[in-house]
Amino acid sequence: MIQVDHMEGKVVIGILALQGAFAEHQNALQKISPPRKVCSLLVRTPDDLANCHALVIPGGESTTIALLARLAGLLDPLREFAKTKPIWGTCAGAILLAQSVQNAKKGGQELLGGMSVTVARNGWGSQVESFEAPLLIEGLQDSQIPFIGVFIRAPVIQALHSSSNHPPIQVIARLPVGKVPKSEAHVSLDGDDVDPRRIVAIRQGNHLLTTFHPELTKDGRFHEYFVRTCVLPLLPP
Numbered sequence: 238m239i240q241v242d243h244m245e246g247k248v249v250i251g252i253l254a255l256q257g258a259f260a261e262h263q264n265a266l267q268k269i270s271p272p273r274k275v276c277s278l279l280v281r282t283p284d285d286l287a288n289c290h291a292l293v294i295p296g297g298e299s300t301t302i303a304l305l306a307r308l309a310g311l312l313d314p315l316r317e318f319a320k321t322k323p324i325w326g327t328c329a330g331a332i333l334l335a336q337s338v339q340n341a342k343k344g345g346q347e348l349l350g351g352m353s354v355t356v357a358r359n360g361w362g363s364q365v366e367s368f369e370a371p372l373l374i375e376g377l378q379d380s381q382i383p384f385i386g387v388f389i390r391a392p393v394i395q396a397l398h399s400s401s402n403h404p405p406i407q408v409i410a411r412l413p414v415g416k417v418p419k420s421e422a423h424v425s426l427d428g429d430d431v432d433p434r435r436i437v438a439i440r441q442g443n444h445l446l447t448t449f450h451p452e453l454t455k456d457g458r459f460h461e462y463f464v465r466t467c468v469l470p471l472l473p474p
C-alpha cells in the first residue's frame with residue numbers, strides 16, 4: 238500500500254478500515270494494478286479521510302462500522318464525503334450508503350446516506366442462508382463472463398427513489414430469476430411497479446453500491462470497474 242508520503246499528485250482511494258473486509262479490498266485494488274497516478278490508503282481517522290479523493294466501504298457489520306465511525310469522529314466527515322466524492326459500498330457498506338433501512342438494529346441505526354435507495358438489512362436471511370450466484374454485470378470487462386456474487390447476510394434493495402438533487406440510478410446487475418428474498422415486497426414509493434428486490438448492483442453518478450462482496454473473490458473486474466468509471470474521471474486528461 239502506498240503511504241501518505243508517496244501520495245502527492247495522486248488520486249487516493251481510501252478504504253474505510255474500522256471493521257470488516259477492508260484488507261480484502263486493499264488486496265483486490267493492489268492486484269488490478271491501477272494506473273500509476275492512483276493509490277490507496279486505509280482510513281481510520283478524519284485526517285486519513287481528508288487525504289482521499291474516493292472511498293470504499295467494506296462489508297462487515299453496518300452497525301459496528303457506524304459505531305466505530307462515531308467513536309472516531311468520522312460520521313459527519315463521511316456524510317459530507319458521500320455527498321460529492323466517488324464512493325463504493327459493499328454489503329454492510331451498501332447499507333451505510335442507503336438513504337433508509339428496513340429491519341434496522343433495534344433502537345435504530347446510523348447511516349451515511351448518499352444513495353437514493355431503501356434497503357432491507359439481512360433481507361436474504363441469516364448467515365446460514367448465505368449464497369453465491371453468477372451475475373451478468375453491465376459495463377464490466379468481458380461482461381459476457383458471469384461474475385460470481387458472494388452474498389453473506391446481504392441487504393435487499395427494496396426501493397430506488399428518484400430525486401432531483403441526485404443523478405439518476407443505473408441498474409448494473411440483477412440476480413437471476415428464481416431467487417426470492419425474505420424481505421416483503423415493497424410497495425413502490427415512486428410509482429415504479431417493478432419489484433427492485435433482485436437488483437444487486439447500482440451506480441448513481443460516481444457512487445456505486447453492491448449488495449454482494451466482490452472483494453471476497455479472486456475476480457478483480459469489479460474493482461477495475463470502480464477505478465475506471467468512478468475514480469479515473471478525476472484524473473486530468
Ligand SMILES: NC(=O)CC[C@H](N)C(=O)O
Pocket residue numbers: 295296297298299300327328329330332358359389390391392
Ligand atoms: N456481509 C455483510 O456485510 C453483512 C451485512 C450485515 N448484515 C449488516 O447489517 O451490516
